[in-house]
Amino acid sequence: MSDSTPPVLVTGAAGFIGAYVCRALRARGEAVIGLDNFNGYYDPQLKRDRVAALCPDIDLRTLDLTDRAGLAALFDELQPQRVIHLAAQAGVRYSLQNPHAYVDSNLAGFVNLLELCRHRHVGHLVYASSSSVYGDSATPPFSEDQRIDKPRSLYAATKAANELMGYSYAQLYGLRMTGLRFFTVYGRWGRPDMAPMIFSRAVLAGQPIEVFNNGEMRRDFTHIDDIVAGVLAALDRPPPAAVDGVPPHRVFNLGNHTPVELERFIAVIEAAAGRKADKVYKPMQPGDMVETMADTQRAREALGFEPRTAIEDGLPEVVDWCRDYFGTV
Structure with a gap:
């Protein structure tokens, strides 16, 4: 990349x-x-260790998105043309607290x-949404064309609101934006x-x-x-x-x-850990969804998106990483 190319802001x-x-x-x-x-x-x-392990050579600034003056100064300094917005308060259950x-x-x-992004003429803003937006309106497989107006948590409501806010800025100001609905992401770190x-x-x-809904849950x-x-x-x-x-x-x-299925998910962890789980079955938690399933046709056609990792390959990595990082045996 040329030294004159503006950095990507993440x-x-x-x-x-x-x-x-x-x-x-x-x-x-x-x-x-x-x-x-x-x-x-x-x-x-954990966040600092993660950065040190994965991306130690980036210029990382400590800044809160609610600091309007600090954020504006950063944009003036960097003049980014591409922004990937992944910062958010995460967690379904914590939104109840x-x-x-x-x-x-x-x-x-x-x-x-x-x-x-509007006033500094950013060329493209990619932002994180969530599968949680589908809420009570969803019928698996979840398609981007389904309604998202019945969220099961405040977290889901804020992510649905982000999509509406993004649409309005794209319509009013021509700001190019792409929202990504992530489905239960896992891996090392x-x-x-x-x-x-x-x-x-x-x-x-x-x-x-604790195994909620008596184990009768499915996750993508x-x-x-x-x-x-x-x-x-x-x-x-x-776009x-x-x-x-x-x-x-x-x-x-x-x-x-x-x-x-949640029971299959647990079985893969048990195999990787080399011991059985002590399962305590519980009723459904407020805000949770019984099933998530992504319809990925649109992403496949527009982005060439083809997920390749099965849990039998990916979950043992998590177990191994937990053993190494936390020192559990």
């Missing part, structure tokens, strides 16, 4: 998906500036970013609040795991390598300018299109 760069995206961008020669606020939703040291964190980060922070790592750590340590688990390939493909293929009143805003599912 928000949430110390997060699970963010750090892997930064690594992939650097591997293909892109200049990358990352920002993250290193909040305490989970251990910030701390709703204001979601409003601050996912709504106010997103507006701050949209305004800067993953989030400790998600089932792949929670179950792996517990089984390794001989501790019980998607490996981080497949997700990163989709993010970069989306970045490289911005066309407005044509016949259609604004330059597109939304894609990024999932594995192969939902996995």
Whole structure:
């Protein structure tokens, strides 16, 4: 890349998906500036270790999206033409406990970013949405054409709102935007609040795991390598300018299109850990969905998105990583 080429700005760069995206961008020669606020939703040291392991050579700034002045100064300094927006307050269940964190980060922070992308004439903004937006309106396989107006959590509502906000900025100002609905991403250096790592750590340590809805759940688990390939493909293929009143805003599912029964998921972890899980069956948790399943036809046709990693290959990596990082035996 030329020294004069503006860097790609990646928000949430110390997060699970963010750090892997930064690594992939650097591997293909892109200049990358990352920002993250290193909040305490989970251990910030894990985030720092993740960056050190995956993308130690990026310029990483500590900044919160609600800091309008700081964010504006960063845009003025960098003049990015491409932005990958992955920063957000994540977690379905935590949104029931701390709703204001979601409003601050996912709504106010997103507006701050949209305004800067608009006024600084950013060429393409790729942003993270979530499979959670489908909520009670969804019928598997979840298609981008289905309604998203019955969310099961505040987190899901903020992600649906992001898509509506993105559409409005594309329509009003011609800002090119691509929203990506991620389906349960897993892999090494993953989030400790998600089932792949929670179950792996517990089984390794001989501790019980809580299995909700009595195990009658199915999830579209998607490996981080497949997700990163989709993010970069989306970045490289911005939507066309407005044509016949259609604004330059597109939304894609990024999932594995192969939902996995929760009991099978646990069995793969048990095999990798070399011990049986102590399962405690529980009723359905508020905000959760019984099944997720991505219809990936649109992403396949527009982005060439083809997920390749089965849980039998990807989950043992998580178990091995947990054993190495946390020292469980």
